[in-house]
Amino acid sequence: MTSPFSVLVLCTGNSARSILGEAILNQLGAGRVAAHSAGSKPKGQPHPGALRLLARRGIDTSPFRSKSWNEFTGGDAPPIDLAITVCGNAAGEACPVFFGAPLKAHWGLPDPADMTGSDDEVDAAFEETWRLLEMRVRAFLALPFETMDRAALSGALAQIGQMEGAA
Incomplete structure (x- = not known):
């Protein structure tokens, strides 16, 4: 049996989008994908809105x-096949490389995580991010990525990145 395709979802703080991306990839890609998340400047804990959303979806937080x-760069780190950044360039965020x-x-x-207001308003922002990430993950999982050549997969991944809500 071949190893699952290893994906690292990256953002600056690793508290919201990258955590949700990890969860969605592992949930929908079980067996095909092993997802992780990390940040270049981690916040230290997941955003409460992310944890509430995962719990609402029945995912163990x-x-x-x-x-x-750095946990994914050392000699004992799992091999990474794909690194996906989810930070919003339109907001002037510096994406980690x-x-x-x-x-x-x-x-x-x-x-x-930038949303302010009531828990209901924050939760609505997290739900929208989940929807947009899930759409991208489903498009990725619809690909025969295990057998695609690098150029074709890179092109398909770039198209997925331009789907609705791209920032």
């Missing part, structure tokens, strides 16, 4: 933590 991408993965993609989205 205990494995999720805000961690540094991960040098350890052979493939890179950018699926920029607005940060729901």
Whole structure:
């Protein structure tokens, strides 16, 4: 049996979008994908809105933590096949650049952690981010990525990054 395709979802703080991306990839890609998330400047803990959303979806929140991408660069780190950045360039965010993965993609989205207001308003922003990420993950999982050549997969990943809501 071949190993699952290893995906690292990256953002600056690793508290919201990248955590949701990890959860969606692992949930929908079980067996085909092994997803992780990290940040270049981790916040130290997942955003409460992300944890509430995961709990509402019946996903155990205990494995999720805000961690540094340094955990994925050492000799004992899992091999990474694809690094996906999810930070929003339109908001002036500086996306981290991960040098350890052979493939890179950018699926920029607005940060729901920037939402202020009531828990209901914050939760609505997280739900929208989930919807946009899930759409991208489903498009990725519809690809025969295990057998695609690098150029074709890179092109498909770039198209996925331009889907609705791209930031």
